[in-house]
Amino acid sequence: MPSIFTKIIKGEIPCYKVAEDDHFIAFLDINPNAKGHTLCVPKLEINRIFDMEEDHYLDLMRFSRKIAKALEKVVPCDRIGVSVIGLEVPHVHVHLIPINEMKDMTFQHKVQLSAEEMQDLAKRIAQEL
Numbered sequence: 001m002p003s004i005f006t007k008i009i010k011g012e013i014p015c016y017k018v019a020e021d022d023h024f025i026a027f028l029d030i031n032p033n034a035k036g037h038t039l040c041v042p043k044l045e046i047n048r049i050f051d052m053e054e055d056h057y058l059d060l061m062r063f064s065r066k067i068a069k070a071l072e073k074v075v076p077c078d079r080i081g082v083s084v085i086g087l088e089v090p091h092v093h094v095h096l097i098p099i100n101e102m103k104d105m106t107f108q109h110k111v112q113l114s115a116e117e118m119q120d121l122a123k124r125i126a127q128e129l
Contacts, residue, residue: 003091016122036075070128
C-alpha cells in the first residue's frame with residue numbers, strides 16, 4: 001500500500017508544496033512543530049533513510065539544504081533544526097524545523113496555521129529558491 005507521501009507525490013492528496021524536482025518534493029508539514037516546518041521527501045518510496053543508495057541520500061541532503069536556506073530567509077528563527085525519525089510514515093522524509101529553543105524539536109510542541117497562512121508561507125519559501 002502506498003504511503004501518504006506517495007499519494008501526495010502522485011497528486012492524490014493535496015499539499016502546501018514548497019519545491020519539487022525529478023527526484024524530491026518539499027512541502028509544509030500539516031501538523032507543524034513551528035511555522036515553516038517543512039518535509040523533504042524522495043519520490044522513490046523507501047522506508048529507511050540508510051537503505052537509500054548513497055548518491056540518492058546525498059542528493060536528498062543537498063535538496064534539503066537548499067530548502068533550509070530558503071526557509072531561513074522567510075521564517076525568523078535561531079536556526080533550522082533537522083530530524084529524520086521515520087516511525088510515523090514508512091517513507092523517508094527529512095524534517096526541517098525553524099527553531100529557537102530545544103522544545104521546538106520535541107514533536108510535542110505544535111502550532112496551528114490557517115490554510116491561507118500555509119499557502120502564503122509555501123509561496124514565500126518557494127520564491128526564495
